[in-house]
Amino acid sequence: xxxxxxxxxxxxxxxxRILNELxxxxxxxxxxxxxxxxxxxxxxxxxxxxxxxxxxxxxxLGYAVxxxxxxxxxxxxxGRHWRVALVGAGKIGSALFGYQDFRRQGFHIVAVFDADExxxxxxxNGLQVLPVEDLEDVLRAEGIEIVIVAVPAEAAQGVxxxxxxxxxxxxxxxxxxxxxxxxxxxxKSVNMTVELEGLSYALSNGERSGGKRRGTRADRS
Amino acid sequence: xxxxxxxxxxxxxxxxRILNELxxxxxxxxxxxxxxxxxxxxxxxxxxxxxxxxxxxxxxLGYAVxxxxxxxxxxxxxGRHWRVALVGAGKIGSALFGYQDFRRQGFHIVAVFDADExxxxxxxNGLQVLPVEDLEDVLRAEGIEIVIVAVPAEAAQGVxxxxxxxxxxxxxxxxxxxxxxxxxxxxKSVNMTVELEGLSYALSNGERSGGKRRGTRADRS
Numbered sequence: 001x002x003x004x005x006x007x008x009x010x011x012x013x014x015x016x017r018i019l020n021e022l023x024x025x026x027x028x029x030x031x032x033x034x035x036x037x038x039x040x041x042x043x044x045x046x047x048x049x050x051x052x053x054x055x056x057x058x059x060x061l062g063y064a065v066x067x068x069x070x071x072x073x074x075x076x077x078x079g080r081h082w083r084v085a086l087v088g089a090g091k092i093g094s095a096l097f098g099y100q101d102f103r104r105q106g107f108h109i110v111a112v113f114d115a116d117e118x119x120x121x122x123x124x125n126g127l128q129v130l131p132v133e134d135l136e137d138v139l140r141a142e143g144i145e146i147v148i149v150a151v152p153a154e155a156a157q158g159v160x161x162x163x164x165x166x167x168x169x170x171x172x173x174x175x176x177x178x179x180x181x182x183x184x185x186x187x188k189s190v191n192m193t194v195e196l197e198g199l200s201y202a203l204s205n206g207e208r209s210g211g212k213r214r215g216t217r218a219d220r221s
Numbered sequence: 222x223x224x225x226x227x228x229x230x231x232x233x234x235x236x237x238r239i240l241n242e243l244x245x246x247x248x249x250x251x252x253x254x255x256x257x258x259x260x261x262x263x264x265x266x267x268x269x270x271x272x273x274x275x276x277x278x279x280x281x282l283g284y285a286v287x288x289x290x291x292x293x294x295x296x297x298x299x300g301r302h303w304r305v306a307l308v309g310a311g312k313i314g315s316a317l318f319g320y321q322d323f324r325r326q327g328f329h330i331v332a333v334f335d336a337d338e339x340x341x342x343x344x345x346n347g348l349q350v351l352p353v354e355d356l357e358d359v360l361r362a363e364g365i366e367i368v369i370v371a372v373p374a375e376a377a378q379g380v381x382x383x384x385x386x387x388x389x390x391x392x393x394x395x396x397x398x399x400x401x402x403x404x405x406x407x408x409k410s411v412n413m414t415v416e417l418e419g420l421s422y423a424l425s426n427g428e429r430s431g432g433k434r435r436g437t438r439a440d441r442s
Binding site: 098170193 | 225227230231233234235237238239259260261296297298299303312313315316317319320322323326327328366367390391392393397398399407409410411412413414415416417418419420421422423424425426
């Protein structure tokens with residue numbers, strides 16, 4: 001399979017959301033034009049994105065909604081449960097723990113860690129907050145595949161190094177800092193301040209940085 | 222001024238963070254090579270990103286750290302306070318309200334709204350949660366410039382339409398849904414599930430989607 005770009009994968013997530021809506025509305029087929037219109041992209045882009053993964057749909061008939069939905073879920077690795085740990089039981093960590101969309105998509109937080117002894121031992125919806133000293137042992141024992149890092153910036157690289165050493169290959173980082181991981185590890189970062197700075201740049205400079213037209217990248221969520 | 226891409230603006234935010242660190246360490250100059258190394262990009266990219274905004278640094282001498290820091294802050298619209306409202310006083314909203322990095326960069330949440338009458342009237346750090354019915358009136362009266370949307374997906378477009386109608390030109394969206402705004406409005410979306418799906422894709426397909434090498438895009442935060 002050819003190397004697929006991050007932006008293609010992000011669009012697959014978007015198509016998945018649109019297909020879920022169409023499916024709930026009881027629609028059985030959708031054209032690449034309609035998917036493109038709802039996703040703020042072009043029909044050619046939709047067809048190109050899907051072409052990486054095989055043949056979908058029939059010319060002139062469009063895509064069968066339930067079939068494409070199921071195949072996209074499989075491509076994105078969503079046809080299963082992922083065992084996730086959360087490091088950092090602060091405000092951001094707490095919000096992420098309660099974020100229902102994670103569980104809905106198969107991401108199950110099964111362990112929570114914190115360095116603060118006032119937080120360790122607290123019960124979070126049936127899970128006891130664990131001391132970060134136990135991180136490697138628990139990650140291995142629990143078969144954790146993805147770790148969400150929600151610790152202060154200055155602690156983040158240290159946590160990530162330990163997570164990597166414990167064999168975890170997927171990290172979602174919320175700490176506002178640059179992190180290094182070895183090539184075999186996938187790191188995604190969510191930085192809310194960077195997005196706000198993009199807004200203040202656009203507002204200060206009188207341009208719209210969200211994209212060239214309605215429904216472009218920044219609207220895809 | 223030429224149209225500046227979103228990715229350039231994101232890198233400016235990154236350079237700003239690096240310069241802040243260098244400044245705290247007492248360093249007075251930095252080369253484009255060193256900025257590039259710390260930011261996971263190339264010296265040519267650093268020079269190109271900065272060239273949109275005028276002349277910086279001297280050949281062979283590098284950039285003066287405090288000067289570049291101040292000019293980047295001005296370019297990003299950070300040399301001032303932004304009046305921000307938060308719509309949605311749930312878990313995500315609460316975490317964002319307490320997120321200190323926002324205030325540090327000049328984004329001040331001065332109004333909080335919710336549709337749930339059990340939340341309306343609560344005191345959040347000196348601010349009383351307001352009923353969402355009052356949204357337009359308060360946005361205008363308070364001179365709000367940026368609105369953070371942290372409501373359920375199905376409510377988000379309705380909130381955004383009202384925010385736009387009230388004249389706000391910058392929106393940061395956390396609802397996991399696609400939103401439409403007119404061209405004069407800048408919309409940025411943070412979608413945590415999409416990032417997790419990018420991880421599960423990479424883990425399922427045995428590739429690292431975070432970038433081609435250490436310190437590339439996904440590490441920039």
